[in-house]
Amino acid sequence: MSDRLTADAIYRLADRHQRLQTRRFELLPLRGEGAAFTDVQGRGWGSDAATSPTELEDLISSIAAVGQLQPVLVEETDGGDRKLVSGERRLRAMRWGSMHHPDNAHFASIAAVIVDGPLSEEERRSWQLIENLARVDLQPGELAAALVYERCAVLTSRLLASGVAVPRAVATLDDPLARFDALDKMRRNAELHSVGAPWREVIQRIGIQLSQDKAKKLVQAFRAMPPELSSEMDAAEVSLHSRMEFLKLHRGRSEAATEIWAALQERDEAQLLTRAVTEAVDHPTASAGELVDAAEAFHEASNAARAASLRSGGGEPATPSQADRGLATEISSETAAACRTAIGSLLDQLRAGAALSRYDQGSLRLLIAELASYLNPGAETEAA
Numbered sequence: 001m002s003d004r005l006t007a008d009a010i011y012r013l014a015d016r017h018q019r020l021q022t023r024r025f026e027l028l029p030l031r032g033e034g035a036a037f038t039d040v041q042g043r044g045w046g047s048d049a050a051t052s053p054t055e056l057e058d059l060i061s062s063i064a065a066v067g068q069l070q071p072v073l074v075e076e077t078d079g080g081d082r083k084l085v086s087g088e089r090r091l092r093a094m095r096w097g098s099m100h101h102p103d104n105a106h107f108a109s110i111a112a113v114i115v116d117g118p119l120s121e122e123e124r125r126s127w128q129l130i131e132n133l134a135r136v137d138l139q140p141g142e143l144a145a146a147l148v149y150e151r152c153a154v155l156t157s158r159l160l161a162s163g164v165a166v167p168r169a170v171a172t173l174d175d176p177l178a179r180f181d182a183l184d185k186m187r188r189n190a191e192l193h194s195v196g197a198p199w200r201e202v203i204q205r206i207g208i209q210l211s212q213d214k215a216k217k218l219v220q221a222f223r224a225m226p227p228e229l230s231s232e233m234d235a236a237e238v239s240l241h242s243r244m245e246f247l248k249l250h251r252g253r254s255e256a257a258t259e260i261w262a263a264l265q266e267r268d269e270a271q272l273l274t275r276a277v278t279e280a281v282d283h284p285t286a287s288a289g290e291l292v293d294a295a296e297a298f299h300e301a302s303n304a305a306r307a308a309s310l311r312s313g314g315g316e317p318a319t320p321s322q323a324d325r326g327l328a329t330e331i332s333s334e335t336a337a338a339c340r341t342a343i344g345s346l347l348d349q350l351r352a353g354a355a356l357s358r359y360d361q362g363s364l365r366l367l368i369a370e371l372a373s374y375l376n377p378g379a380e381t382e383a384a
Contacts, residue, residue: 025071027109028082030091030098036074036112038084038091059093067106068094075117075124083117085124121172122153139234140243144222147215148176150205154197155183164190177223214240221247229261236270245277256280259288267292272299305373 029035062069072087084091090110097107125146156166164186173179187195199212221243222230233243250257260276275295279286286294350356356364 024114026112026114028074028112030095030107030110034082036072036082036084036091036110038088056089056093056096059089060097063090063093063097063106064101064104065106068111071111071113074112074114075119076114077117082112082114085115085119122156125149125153139237140218140240141222141225141230141234144218144230145176147202147219148180148222151197151199151202152176152179152183154202154205155180155187155195158195158197159183159186159190159192162190162192162195164192175227217244220244224250232261232265233270236265238270238273242274242277245274249277249280253280253284256284256288260291263288263292269296272296275299302370 068090070087070090072090073085074082075085076082094107094110097104101107156171159166166183166186170179170182170186173182199215203210203212203215218240221240224247225233225243238246246257246261249260257277257280260280261273264270264273264276269292272292272295275298276291279291279294279298283291283294
């Protein structure tokens with residue numbers, strides 16, 4: 001997500017809510033009168049945040065050295081109470097630092113952006129999403145949760161407009177999937193078959209550049225995974241494509257998929273997930289350790305080929321041998337035929353005047369360059 005797109009998304013979210021537009025900056029005490037109070041939030045839904053000094057060690061050290069870089073978000077009620085909306089880890093790190101490093105000026109007070117409350121559930125979620133968009137691109141699990149929360153907001157407004165009362169117990173469910181399922185059940189029970197929450201509207205409300213198809217895939221992967229696994233993959237920055245490949249394996253061989261993920265986590269090599277899954281499909285009797293070994297060997301051979309190409313002045317990359325590729329085997333004729341059909345269809349559309357997006361152009365260039373190295377395995381030998 002580009003900086004401009006991120007900014008547009010933030011402004012669009014804030015513009016939906018008047019109270020989010022009227023905010024002020026203050027330095028708040030960490031304890032006592034005027035301090036913000038908090039419930040345990042965590043980064044995801046329904047999970048406790050990692051807030052012991054050990055888990056907060058890096059954040060505490062950063063604040064001690066350079067100070068607080070991003071304010072927390074606080075809502076203030078008519079009675080003057082101040083409740084934390086977002087930034088629980090920062091608040092707890094600051095409190096720990098103020099107790100154990102009282103002479104460090106960086107722990108004297110906490111910077112906060114304050115908005116008049118009480119905020120509605122939708123405003124609170126929008127505020128948290130604004131902060132995430134401002135800080136960094138959301139990981140697939142986080143983005144999927146944001147999409148489902150926004151879809152809940154759309155469906156809730158449609159139900160209320162149709163005269164269906166939405167109980168607070170449903171409107172405040174912390175698990176976004178459980179909330180949407182409960183709302184959708186209410187819609188069906190009320191026989192409001194023409195009422196819904198179209199993905200196009202959900203995406204427009206958030207204000208990000210995302211296709212409806214990708215939104216559906218994000219939520220599909222999010223729904224198919226236990227919350228803990230989704231959070232683990234977010235932390236490891238596992239792509240949506242890798243998650244979808246993992247889920248394909250998981251549907252037929254859940255134990256094998258689980259063992260592969262555990263082995264990758266143990267070695268801190270989550271980036272090999274897609275290749276390990278490919279090896280598992282080709283070699284169903286191999287152990288998780290063998291599959292990860294094969295994935296490592298394949299990537300090492302590929303990296304060596306690229307390095308050799310660069311050293312030789314940018315010629316065709318050397319192709320890893322069958323032995324170098326670990327457990328790799330011959331590609332089926334059906335797979336090759338499907339590839340030829342897809343490429344032929346793409347060329348037909350391009351010849352007819354259709355255009356590819358810049359993202360797709362770049363992705364295809366990378367894929368074609370790597371594919372060429374496998375289609376011309378003798379290039380490096382001939383050059384030598």
